[in-house]
Amino acid sequence: MDENKQKSTVLHYAVENCRLETVRELLNMIKEGQSLQIADKEGNTIFHIAAQRTDKSELLETMLFREGVDIKKALNKRNNKNQSVLHLAIDVTEETSSVKLNIKNIIKEMTKEDLSRTDIEGNTLLHSLMQSKLTYDGFEQHILDRFTLLVSEGVDVEATNNLSLNCLHATKLDALVLCKLLDKVHSDKTARSYFDKLLRAFPRLNTFKHLTHVDSTSELALLDLATFFHRDEILPDLILTRQFELIPCCLSLLIQLEPEIIKMRAKAKGKHEQLLQVKSKITNIAVNALNELFLNANIIEFQLLSKYIKGEMKHKENLALNSEAAAMKKNRDCLGPKFPYRDFKEGKIQYGSVLELVKKADNPDLYATDCIYSVIKEEWRKPISDCSKRGLSGSCLPCDCCHSACSCRPKISRPDSPLARFWTHFVAFIGFLVFFGWYVINFEESFLEPKWDILLVAYLFSFGLQEASEIWRLRKARENCKIGSHVRSVPAYIVDGLNIFDALAILLLLTGLVARWLYYGMGFQLQDAYPSQVVLCVSYSLFCFRSVTFLTYFETIGPMINMLWNLIVYDLLPFLVVLFVIFCCFGVFFVCLLFSNAWTPTEEIATLSNGWETFIQAATLPFNLLFGNFDQIELSYSPDSTELGKVAIKQGYEWFNYFVIFLFMGLVNVVMMNLLIALFNLRVTQIYGVAIGVWRKRFFQMLDEYQELTQFPPPLSFLEYIYNFLMKKFCPKNAVTDDKASRWPNDTEDYPEEYNRFLKFQAIQFRRCRSRLLLDTEWNRNDFDVVKAHTGKELSELKAELQEMLDDANTQGQGKMVE
The missing domain is CATH 1.25.40.20 (Ankyrin repeat-containing domain)
Incomplete structure (x- = not known):
C-alpha cells in the first residue's frame, strides 16, 4: 500500500x-x-x-x-x-x-512484565483504564471487573506516572461514572482494599508533594497546577474566577510564560504561538483590571490602591500593643501584601509586591497603564506632605488637610527624592561637559597646568564609583535572551547597551589622563601629547552621547529617543551589514576593473603592490559614489599604463563609466536607500502606538537607578560612596534573618484594616466589570491593533444586546403561551 x-x-x-x-x-x-x-x-x-x-x-x-x-x-x-x-x-x-x-x-x-510496561508518560494499564471516556449504562461494573483483573495479574495498584499521580488521581472518567464506580467499590471487599490504598494517597498535601513550585496557601495554587499540567488554554478563564488575587495571578503567570515563549521560539516549536495568545489574554486582563481600579477610585481609594501596588500596607501603629486584639495579630510590622511567583533561574517560590511583580514580568503594556505610571510618578516625587501631591494630569488632588484643589500649595519634593537627585545630577553633568569640553579644546593650556586635572580626577572617581555601584546593584539581575536554540540568563547590566558606553567613556578618560601625565612627567612637548588629546576627545564624545539618557526623563522627548534607539538597533545596523557586503563586492570589482596588475607591463610600475592604499581605494570608491562625491573620483584613462586612483585602464574605464556605475547607483542609491526609508517608516508605524509604554518602562528603570544614586552629585559624590562603604563595613545594620517571621499573614483575620478595605473596593469593581476584562485593550497599541480591539468591543456589546433581546422575546413568548 x-x-x-x-x-x-x-x-x-x-x-x-x-x-x-x-x-x-x-x-x-x-x-x-x-x-x-x-x-x-x-x-x-x-x-x-x-x-x-x-x-x-x-x-x-x-x-x-x-x-x-x-x-x-x-x-x-x-x-x-x-x-x-x-x-x-x-x-x-x-x-x-x-x-x-x-x-x-x-x-x-x-506475562506480568508485559502488563506492567508503561507509556512515555509513565501511565500503566490501570491509568489508561481509569482515563476511559465511555459512559454507557453498566460501564462502571465493567471498569471494576477489568481493574480487579489487572491487579490480580500483577499490575501495581499504587504505581504513579511521571507527574507522581496514581491511576485514581489521573482519572478522566465521567463524574457520574466515577460516583457509581465508588459505590460499587464500597460493596466489593476485594476492590475496596485496592481503592483504600489509592484513597490514602489522595489528600492534597500528599498528592502534590512533588510539585515544589505550588504554594498551597495561596489562591494562585490552582493556576500553578493548571500550568504544571500544561492546560494553558484554560488559564485566562481560571484567572477570572479569582476573587482577591486576580492581578497577582496575571503577573505571576506572565513571569512564567515569557521564558517559556522565548525557549519555544528559539527551538522553533509551534506551541509558542499558542502561548503568545494566552499571554495576550492575560495581559489584557491585568491591564483592564488596573485601569478599572484606577479610573473608579476616589482619592482615599487611590491611596489604598497605591499602597497595595507598592506593598506598603501594615497594621495601624496607634493600636495599643497590650490590647487583646493586638496580641492576637501576627507579623504586625510586616509590609505587604506580598504575592508568590516562581523565579525562572532558581525555580523557587519568591514573594514580592505588585510593583515588584510588574518589574519581574517586564511587560511594557503594564508600565503603560495610568495606574502603574501614577504610582511611579509619586515615587519619583516623594512629596513632603499629602497636601503637595498631584494627580496624573498635574492638577492638585483634594486631601484631608485641604478639601479643595485650589488651596493646595505647589508640590514640594523631599531633598532625598529621586526627582531631586535627578535634577542635581543633571545640572552637575552639564557642568562636567562644559568643563571637559574646555579642557579638551584648550589642551595647550590644560596640558601645561596640572591643577585642572584635580577636578577631572574627582569626576573620574565619582563616575567610576557610580558605575561600580550600578554593577553591584544589578549583580543578581538577569534577563532571558535567545542565543541560537537556547535561552540564556544574561546579566541585566550587559543587556543595557548604554552601560557599555558608560564603561568605555570612563576607561578612555582614565587612559587619556594617564597618557597626559606620562607625556607631561617625561618632559614631552605639547605636540607630542596629541594622542592623549585624541583619546580624551573620544571619551568626551561618549559622555555627550550618554547624556541623551537624561532627556528620556521628559515625556515629550523620551518616546522620541526610544524610537530613535529602535531605528538604529533593529533597522539601521542590519541594513548597514547588507550594505557592507555590497560595498565589499563592488569595491574589489572596481579596483580590479580599473587598476589591474595584470594590465601593468612591468613590475616596477605595478599599481596594486601597496596593499594599504589598495584597501583604501576599494573602501572609499563605493562610498564616494553613494554620497555623490564625484570630485574625489576624477579619473583619466590610458591604453598602456595605470596609476592607482588617478589613471585607469581604458577598456575598464569605459565599462565603469557607461554601465557599471549605473548598475551600482541603481542598486544602492535607489533600491537600498528606498528600502531603508521603507524600513524606517514601517518601524515608526509599529512602535508609534507602543512608544509611550516603552518610555514609561524606561521611566521606571530610571526610578530604580536614581533611588540608589548619591545625594551629592559629581565631582563630590565619590566622598559619599566612600562614606557609605565604610558605614556598611564597620557599622552594619541589624538585618532581618527570619524570612518566615516577616512574611505577609495568610490568615484573613490577620489582615490590616486598610487591606480589608481595599479588598472590598476591589471586589465591588471586579463584580461590575469582570465580563469586560478579557476584551482587547486599546491602550499602548498601534493603529491596526486599536481598530481591531475597538471592533472586538463593538461586536461584544452587539452580541450582549442581541442576547438580551432574544431573552426578552423568549420570555414574552412563554407568557403568551401561558395565557
Missing part, C-alpha cells in the same frame, strides 16, 4: 474517519500477505487508531481475527508514545463483541 509524507496509508485514514461497514469492505479488498502493521509517522498502526474509536470492539474484532494476524503481536505493538494497542483498548467490553474478542483471556495469557 502506498504511503504519503506522514507515512499513512489509505487504510489509516479509513479506520480513523469511515464507518465500520466501509472499513470492512476495504479490508476485504486487501490482498493476502499484505501487512496491517504499517506504522505512520507517529508510530500508530491501524490497530492503534481503531482502539481510539467508540466502536472499537467491533472494529478490532474485524481486524484482529483476519487470517495471518498475530493477535498478541498486534496488541503489544507500541507507537512513539510507547503506548501499546492494549493501552488504548483496555476498556473494550465483551458484551458488545462476539466470543472471539475476549480481552479478559488475552490479559490472562500475557
Whole structure:
C-alpha cells in the first residue's frame, strides 16, 4: 500500500474517519500477505487508531481475527508514545463483541512484565483504564471487573506516572461514572482494599508533594497546577474566577510564560504561538483590571490602591500593643501584601509586591497603564506632605488637610527624592561637559597646568564609583535572551547597551589622563601629547552621547529617543551589514576593473603592490559614489599604463563609466536607500502606538537607578560612596534573618484594616466589570491593533444586546403561551 509524507496509508485514514461497514469492505479488498502493521509517522498502526474509536470492539474484532494476524503481536505493538494497542483498548467490553474478542483471556495469557510496561508518560494499564471516556449504562461494573483483573495479574495498584499521580488521581472518567464506580467499590471487599490504598494517597498535601513550585496557601495554587499540567488554554478563564488575587495571578503567570515563549521560539516549536495568545489574554486582563481600579477610585481609594501596588500596607501603629486584639495579630510590622511567583533561574517560590511583580514580568503594556505610571510618578516625587501631591494630569488632588484643589500649595519634593537627585545630577553633568569640553579644546593650556586635572580626577572617581555601584546593584539581575536554540540568563547590566558606553567613556578618560601625565612627567612637548588629546576627545564624545539618557526623563522627548534607539538597533545596523557586503563586492570589482596588475607591463610600475592604499581605494570608491562625491573620483584613462586612483585602464574605464556605475547607483542609491526609508517608516508605524509604554518602562528603570544614586552629585559624590562603604563595613545594620517571621499573614483575620478595605473596593469593581476584562485593550497599541480591539468591543456589546433581546422575546413568548 502506498504511503504519503506522514507515512499513512489509505487504510489509516479509513479506520480513523469511515464507518465500520466501509472499513470492512476495504479490508476485504486487501490482498493476502499484505501487512496491517504499517506504522505512520507517529508510530500508530491501524490497530492503534481503531482502539481510539467508540466502536472499537467491533472494529478490532474485524481486524484482529483476519487470517495471518498475530493477535498478541498486534496488541503489544507500541507507537512513539510507547503506548501499546492494549493501552488504548483496555476498556473494550465483551458484551458488545462476539466470543472471539475476549480481552479478559488475552490479559490472562500475557506475562506480568508485559502488563506492567508503561507509556512515555509513565501511565500503566490501570491509568489508561481509569482515563476511559465511555459512559454507557453498566460501564462502571465493567471498569471494576477489568481493574480487579489487572491487579490480580500483577499490575501495581499504587504505581504513579511521571507527574507522581496514581491511576485514581489521573482519572478522566465521567463524574457520574466515577460516583457509581465508588459505590460499587464500597460493596466489593476485594476492590475496596485496592481503592483504600489509592484513597490514602489522595489528600492534597500528599498528592502534590512533588510539585515544589505550588504554594498551597495561596489562591494562585490552582493556576500553578493548571500550568504544571500544561492546560494553558484554560488559564485566562481560571484567572477570572479569582476573587482577591486576580492581578497577582496575571503577573505571576506572565513571569512564567515569557521564558517559556522565548525557549519555544528559539527551538522553533509551534506551541509558542499558542502561548503568545494566552499571554495576550492575560495581559489584557491585568491591564483592564488596573485601569478599572484606577479610573473608579476616589482619592482615599487611590491611596489604598497605591499602597497595595507598592506593598506598603501594615497594621495601624496607634493600636495599643497590650490590647487583646493586638496580641492576637501576627507579623504586625510586616509590609505587604506580598504575592508568590516562581523565579525562572532558581525555580523557587519568591514573594514580592505588585510593583515588584510588574518589574519581574517586564511587560511594557503594564508600565503603560495610568495606574502603574501614577504610582511611579509619586515615587519619583516623594512629596513632603499629602497636601503637595498631584494627580496624573498635574492638577492638585483634594486631601484631608485641604478639601479643595485650589488651596493646595505647589508640590514640594523631599531633598532625598529621586526627582531631586535627578535634577542635581543633571545640572552637575552639564557642568562636567562644559568643563571637559574646555579642557579638551584648550589642551595647550590644560596640558601645561596640572591643577585642572584635580577636578577631572574627582569626576573620574565619582563616575567610576557610580558605575561600580550600578554593577553591584544589578549583580543578581538577569534577563532571558535567545542565543541560537537556547535561552540564556544574561546579566541585566550587559543587556543595557548604554552601560557599555558608560564603561568605555570612563576607561578612555582614565587612559587619556594617564597618557597626559606620562607625556607631561617625561618632559614631552605639547605636540607630542596629541594622542592623549585624541583619546580624551573620544571619551568626551561618549559622555555627550550618554547624556541623551537624561532627556528620556521628559515625556515629550523620551518616546522620541526610544524610537530613535529602535531605528538604529533593529533597522539601521542590519541594513548597514547588507550594505557592507555590497560595498565589499563592488569595491574589489572596481579596483580590479580599473587598476589591474595584470594590465601593468612591468613590475616596477605595478599599481596594486601597496596593499594599504589598495584597501583604501576599494573602501572609499563605493562610498564616494553613494554620497555623490564625484570630485574625489576624477579619473583619466590610458591604453598602456595605470596609476592607482588617478589613471585607469581604458577598456575598464569605459565599462565603469557607461554601465557599471549605473548598475551600482541603481542598486544602492535607489533600491537600498528606498528600502531603508521603507524600513524606517514601517518601524515608526509599529512602535508609534507602543512608544509611550516603552518610555514609561524606561521611566521606571530610571526610578530604580536614581533611588540608589548619591545625594551629592559629581565631582563630590565619590566622598559619599566612600562614606557609605565604610558605614556598611564597620557599622552594619541589624538585618532581618527570619524570612518566615516577616512574611505577609495568610490568615484573613490577620489582615490590616486598610487591606480589608481595599479588598472590598476591589471586589465591588471586579463584580461590575469582570465580563469586560478579557476584551482587547486599546491602550499602548498601534493603529491596526486599536481598530481591531475597538471592533472586538463593538461586536461584544452587539452580541450582549442581541442576547438580551432574544431573552426578552423568549420570555414574552412563554407568557403568551401561558395565557
